[in-house]
Amino acid sequence: MFRNNYDNDSVTFSPQGRIFQVEYAQEAVKQGSVVVGIVSKTHAVLAAIKRNAEELSSYQKKIIPIDSHYGVALAGLASDARVLSNFMKQQSLASRLTYDRPIHLAEITARIADRAQTNTQHYGKRPYGVGLLIAGVDSKGPHLFEFQPSGVTQEMLACGIGARSQMARTYLERHLEEFDGSSREELIKHALRALKESLSQDKELTVDNSCVSIAGIDEDFKLFDGQDMAEWLDATFDNKDGGNEGGQEGEAMETDEL
């Protein structure tokens, strides 16, 4: 019977030049619920679908504010994301302390990328099982970065990662031209619509299963969660009862702790 001999650790290449452990880690990202991010000339927005592990549990945390100018959205292992976001928080505070300067998004992204890469080249280590979208504003304007377990990072105009994110990406690609000139409100609406695309037909966005965040030039990073989501959902899907509790939809969600 076939057995893959090249996936026992993350330091061994397969004869085809692949590192299976890294690819498996990327699968973990695909298991996580979808998150999307978009940037305009003035704003950077993140939106996420939240799952609850079971009916009686709370919903997961998908967007983590790091500093007053940026935050991250995660898809994959939440515990790995916590390790990374703690590191990012520390680095951000250190930048403010030593230089009195908010850290650049490109800089912080490079720093977690270096950490992730290290995990793929040391025996006994394991790649991070999480993908991140890093969005916010620094002295060079609004930014969106994508981070993958392999240590690959890219600056994006719009991006979606996680389960069935292809649908969201298709939406983003179709509307790419509109993003750059979008207002704050339009950008959030785009993000929520992209999110909606990745949902199966019978499911809706509710105040419980979604959240968005926005950062802009002269506007601090802000996370909208719970009832704060109501107005955004109402504005985006005007006919829908997005502001209601939406317990039914939650029931229909997959029960997956990723």
Place this chain on the structure above:
Amino acid sequence: MASVFSGAPPQSGPGYSFKQTPTEAPSGTRQHGFYPYTDNGGSTLGISGADFTILAGDTRHTSGYNINTRYAPKLFKIGGEGPDNKGASIVLSVVGFAADGEALKERLDTIVKMYKYQHGKPMSVAACAQRLSHILYGKRFFPYYVHAILGGLDEEGRGALYSYDPVGSYEREQCRAAGAAASLIMPFLDNQVNFKNQYVPDSGSGHELQEKPRTPLDQNHVLELVRDAFTSAVERHIEVGDGLQVMIIKKEGIMEAFHPLKQD
């Protein structure tokens, strides 16, 4: 010099001709050329009321007889969002060695910010107060040369004020003055806030005398006391002056005000 080479017997009476040979490096004789502290003058004061706490400090920054600057704040918001500490509800005032004060502020601020990040809720003043004590005691043998006062609102919404010595011993008080003019301001506060040496008129003599009962003070009244305390201190202390920075902590948030003081 002659006597040194004279070969004459020791003049200082009987004894060994050699001193005890030193067994350790003669480092005890070398004096330290670097003293890591200085006093940057100024004074701070805090008073807590029923539902508010007021902290105040002058903004003069001195080295000896020099005025380095007329505006160097001694009051810092702790643990709010971002660099401007938006939404903070705790204020730290530090007076003494300004560089240590600044370092202490940044350590406490970082800790309180990390607490909020990790626990998803702001730190209580009581917890922050104890943490500050531990930070100060952690440098017990190379202390932060500052007198700190921490102000905020406690869990019941009452004004909370904590004062510290440089190595971390602390207590919650109604009022406290610190720094260069502490000895000028504190007796005034004892009398006006805690009504020391004030008695109920005609309540008797000797042990019969009844102390004037302590009542919570009105916010505007406290503000007047603070401003009077500083205008008086400016008259009598050369290291106090230029400007008065005041912060009032209430449940609605922190109000900040600046009042000019004499620049002489």
Place this chain on the structure above:
Amino acid sequence: MNHLPQAWGRPRDDVYGAYDQSHFQMGGPNQHTQSPIVTGTSVVAAKFKDGIVIAADNLASYGSLARFTDVKRLRKFNDQVVVGFGGDVSDMQYLDRLLNSLDIRENYGSDGTPLNAKNLHTYLSKVMYKRRSDFNPLWNHLLIAGLDGEDKPFLASADLLGTTFSAPTLATGFGAHLAQPILRRSIPDEAAVPNVSREEAVLLVKEAMKVLFYRDARSMDKYSIAVVTKDGVELKQDEKLESQSWAFAEGIRGYGTQVN
């Protein structure tokens, strides 16, 4: 007779004086800077409407000896920051190297905004405070002059203790006593800054340099002066003090041939 073997065969203390044991000592405790050696004197600086002027003379003294007469004590960091150094010259040169490496690190990638004066002052004050806390101070008093994040004039100081402060005019060392009052007469507070033109500020700082040369025995008449505005740094390193007048010396006891 001394019965302690350590003393045998040694010269007698009562005849030759105590033997200096320190010559035997090999390691001993780490020695840190206990005093500055070759020193620069005052640095003066003043804000004006849309920038800042900073000046320092080109002398490095060895005690009372005017040892090096061509030492530049203003360092341009980038197009918006100049650092002025007072105090120990070797520590200044160390900080110069430190700033070089910082600059290289900062510009390694092509993107990123350059450090402004406020960023650099924060950084340098941390360096100074760290070194004083290690009991190994950098024996300097620095002025950091330039523009802050909003392109407004920025002026602040950091010294060997890590003490920091900011004001519309600043002067280190002797200048704190002699130049600062003159500067403050023209620019008393932050509100006065928008009314000061570049020409006025340059004239003011030059006047302060002249007074310092008249009265500071460790100063000289060759100096560097820099103006930082949004258009960049204009640094002149070989200025001579102009229109000196020593006529006042006649009236002062202790100068020239007049003895008392």
